[in-house]
Amino acid sequence: MPELPEVETIRHRVEVAIAGKTVKSVEIYSPGLRRLSPRDLQERLPGQRVISVDRRGKYLLMRCSSGTVIFHLGISGSLLLRSPVAPPRTNDHFDILMEDETILRFHDTRHFGRVAWTQDDPMHHPLLAQLGPEPLGDGFDGHSLHRMTRGRSIAIKPFLMDSHNVSGIGNMYASEALFLARIAPTRASGRLTEAECRVIVASIRETLQQALTTEEQALSAGAGDEVDPAVAVSFNVYGRSGQPCRRCGTSIKRIRQGERSTFYCEVCQK
Structure with a gap:
């Protein structure tokens, strides 16, 4: 997708x-x-x-x-x-x-x-009216993420992927951002501290901006209209089940959250 x-x-x-x-x-x-x-x-x-x-x-x-x-x-x-x-x-x-x-x-x-x-x-329009804040916009920061997650038991990764909470974060980049933030995707969102929420937001922004830069470079290099992110982007965890973590060497783990695959390092991410 x-x-x-x-x-x-x-x-x-x-x-x-x-x-x-x-x-x-x-x-x-x-x-x-x-x-x-x-x-x-x-x-x-x-x-x-x-x-x-x-x-x-x-x-x-x-x-x-x-x-x-x-x-x-x-x-x-x-x-x-x-x-x-x-x-x-x-x-x-x-x-x-x-x-x-x-x-x-x-x-x-x-x-x-x-x-x-x-x-x-x-x-x-009904398709857009209920969307959450843009992850690269001014309306999304550590304080607002902390406020949105209070009282929520849902794990942080599916929380981020719900477009009513944050608009536009998909499966690949949710996994990658949480790896960068060193936060386990299974952590209950309501138990995150505000400092952890600030780190998550910064990691989401960095991950998305890096992916944007990589896509633009691939298109400028003549990759055509469609760039496959699985090819263009070098992922740390997504799609790397069983391969060594780029930080610690532990095998990347794959689990199911809802109907989606989640990839993470159980040593680096807590």
């Missing part, structure tokens, strides 16, 4: 390519998407000028002259920039064609992506 650094990288690349341009048409290849039929976009988008492309959590917002398209990439989705001569592939759902012939293509292999349209403030 695309996580926050991947979504932010897509946002920047798409905004540079289409901001200020006008939508000419919408071409549909596969109409079956969650939330909204692309046929609605076919009626609403032509003639719209793209103002900006923003991000809220893992959602992308294409702000237009009289409304906003909200994208969620689901498990396997992406927004691809294509030329008019590039034929659609399997699992390409629709194209948004600009007047200068730039194509924004929605690709989703597993069909879990969402697309919504609103003419109101998108931050009040």
Whole structure:
């Protein structure tokens, strides 16, 4: 699933390519998407000028002259920039064609992506209204994390992954940030001290910023539209079950928390 650094990288690349341009048409290849039929976009988008492309959590917002398209990439989705001569592939759902012939293509292999349209403030849309603070924003700090976790028995890793608490932290980077913070993912969130919460927030910011830098470098080096974070990022714990910890040499442990795999070092993380 695309996580926050991947979504932010897509946002920047798409905004540079289409901001200020006008939508000419919408071409549909596969109409079956969650939330909204692309046929609605076919009626609403032509003639719209793209103002900006923003991000809220893992959602992308294409702000237009009289409304906003909200994208969620689901498990396997992406927004691809294509030329008019590039034929659609399997699992390409629709194209948004600009007047200068730039194509924004929605690709989703597993069909879990969402697309919504609103003419109101998108931050009040049901998809966005209940999201927690941005992990890289000013509204998320050690004090606020400590306050949010009071009285909570849930383990810190699933707490961080709940978008109602913090918006956009996925499985990979939650594991990596907690390793950097030396906090066990199984710790009860309500028992963390404020000092530990400050360390966790700083580790989340460092982990996400490093991933953003790595993705941008990979794209600049000609990696194409889509960068696989499992390849681009050198993980300390994620996906390294049974391999030696880069700090102490102990074998990395893999457990299940909810429906997700968690990776950590039981010696370094307490």
